[in-house]
Structures are given as structure tokens and as C-alpha cells.
Amino acid sequence: YYVFEGKERRPKLGEFPQISIDEARRVAGDWRKLIARGTDPSAERQQRRVAPIVNDLCDHYLKHHAEKRYKGGTLESVRSLIRLFVRPALGPLRVADVTPVHVNKMLERIAGGGFTVLKADGSRRPCKPSQISANRTRAYLSKAFNLAEGASLKWRPRYSNPCRDPETVHFVERKRRKYLEGSEFKALFVALQHEAETYPERVAALLCSLFCGSRITEMAVLRHDCFEI
Numbered sequence: 186y187y188v189f190e191g192k193e194r195r196p197k198l199g200e201f202p203q204i205s206i207d208e209a210r211r212v213a214g215d216w217r218k219l220i221a222r223g224t225d226p227s228a229e230r231q232q233r234r235v236a237p238i239v240n241d242l243c244d245h246y247l248k249h250h251a252e253k254r255y256k257g258g259t260l261e262s263v264r265s266l267i268r269l270f271v272r273p274a275l276g277p278l279r280v281a282d283v284t285p286v287h288v289n290k291m292l293e294r295i296a297g298g299g300f301t302v303l304k305a306d307g308s309r310r311p312c313k314p315s316q317i318s319a320n321r322t323r324a325y326l327s328k329a330f331n332l333a334e335g336a337s338l339k340w341r342p343r344y345s346n347p348c349r350d351p352e353t354v355h356f357v358e359r360k361r362r363k364y365l366e367g368s369e370f371k372a373l374f375v376a377l378q379h380e381a382e383t384y385p386e387r388v389a390a391l392l393c394s395l396f397c398g399s400r401i402t403e404m405a406v407l408r409h410d411c412f413e414i
Contacts, residue, residue, distance in 0.1 A: 237340050239283060240276040243267050245338070246329035266322045269302060269312060270295050280333050280340040285350040288323070292354045295319040316356035323348050323355065 196216075198209045251263045274291040275283060294300055298314035327348035333340040347353065365373060381388040390404040 236279045236281060237338075238276065239278050239280055240272060242280050242329050242333055242340065243271060243276070246325075246332060250328065250332060251325075262321070263325050266318065266325060270300055270318075270322050271326060273300065280330075283330075283347050285347045285353045288326070288347045288350075289352070289354045292319040292323055292356075295322060296354075296356060317358055319354070320356055320358065323353070 198204060198212050201209075204212075247264065247267070251260060255263060270291060274294065275287055278287065295312075296314060296316045296319045298311050300312045301309040302312055303309055327346060330341065330346040330348055332338060334343050334346065377388050377391065390401070390407075393399065393407075394401055394404050
């Protein structure tokens with residue numbers, strides 16, 4: 186027992202025999218040193234017990250940031266990444282305890298297809314390996330940890346975001362290009378002919394871009410006097 190700032194503390198060190206008498210004496214001795222330095226170890230331990238976990242941070246991020254800033258497919262993508270990867274991997278951890286090592290393990294599992302998803306029949310199937318999903322998860326989680334460092338939460342020290350650490354994994358994405366092949370050319374022009382009845386100007390701009398090799402932004406600002414007839 187001890188008194189700290191006028192309040193009596195009666196902390197419980199542990200159950201015997203899980204903690205021995207000698208170990209209890211050693212812990213009590215360490216606590217006496219902390220108390221002498223002006224620290225209340227019992228209060229710190231109680232704060233850790235009620236400290237917010239990553240699941241709490243995900244709920245806060247979705248409610249106060251994602252749902253206000255994202256819409257449609259983007260919002261569904263954020264919810265899906267958090268549900269499939271972040272909550273299973275990091276959800277029970279305290280926000281203040283998450284390190285780049287925890288984040289890297291999660292990202293490598295995503296890239297390697299190490300997660301599973303629940304099917305309608307109750308069975309589980311492996312998620313498809315995806316470095317792109319890993320990078321997106323890292324970006325959204327990084328914003329969540331920025332909120333955790335903010336003045337309104339103070340769940341982590343400033344500039345301690347584990348997703349922004351130089352050692353945190355970031356996969357290099359290859360640019361994806363798809364060129365038309367075979368019957369796809371015919372299907373494209375059939376679709377454009379159909380849309381031309383409703384949006385003739387837009388179809389004309391697309392055709393000009395296709396045949397002239399110009400950018401869409403260039404076509405958007407063209408005037409009639411730009412053409413020689």
C-alpha cells in the first residue's frame with residue numbers, strides 16, 4: 186500500500202503462485218523507486234487497461250473521417266480493407282503499442298494472400314494476394330493514426346505514426362495498361378455510335394482523341410476555329 190498525492194493506493198501485483206513471493210517483492214521495490222521519482226505506477230497500469238485499441242480507432246476513423254469525406258465505391262473499399270485486414274491483424278492491440286513491425290506483418294500478409302474471408306455458407310476462402318490492397322490499407326491506416334495523434338484524441342505521441350516510419354513496407358506498383366484487341370475495336374465503335382444519339386459532343390471529342398492522338402484535356406478546350414476544314 187502507498188499514498189500518492191493524498192490518495193491511498195492498494196494495487197494488486199498478481200495471484201500466487203503465478204507470481205512468486207520473491208517476484209512480488211522485486212516488483213514492489215521497483216514501484217517504490219517510481220513513486221520516489223513522482224510517478225504513480227498503479228494509475229499508469231489502470232490507464233493501460235482502459236487504453237483505446239485499434240478497433241476503437243477504426244470506428245472513430247470511419248465515423249469522423251471516412252464517412253464524411255469518401256463516397257460510393259471509395260467508402261466501401263475503405264470499410265472492406267478495414268474489415269478484412271486491419272481488424273483481424275491489429276484490432277485487439279492498444280493504439281499506443283502498435284509499431285512498424287506490426288504494420289509490416291499485416292501488409293506482407295495482405296500481399297501474400299495470408300488473410301481469409303467468410304463465405305455465405307459459413308466456410309472461409311483465402312483472399313487474393315494483392316500489393317495494391319496492401320498499399321491502400323497502409324494509406325488509410327496512416328490517416329487513422331494521424332487522427333490518433335491529434336489534439337482531440339491524444340492516443341499516441343506526436344510524429345509516432347507507424348505507417349510513416351522509413352522501415353514500413355511500401356510495394357512498388359506497376360502501371361496497368363490495356364490495349365484493344367480483335368473484336369474490342371468493333372465493340373467500342375458500336376458503343377460510341379449508340380451513345381452519340383444522346384451525347385454527340387462527347388463522342389466527337391473521344392473520336393478526335395482516338396484518331397488525332399490528342400489528350401482529353403486538349404479536346405475539352407478546343408474551339409471551332411482551331412480546325413482547318
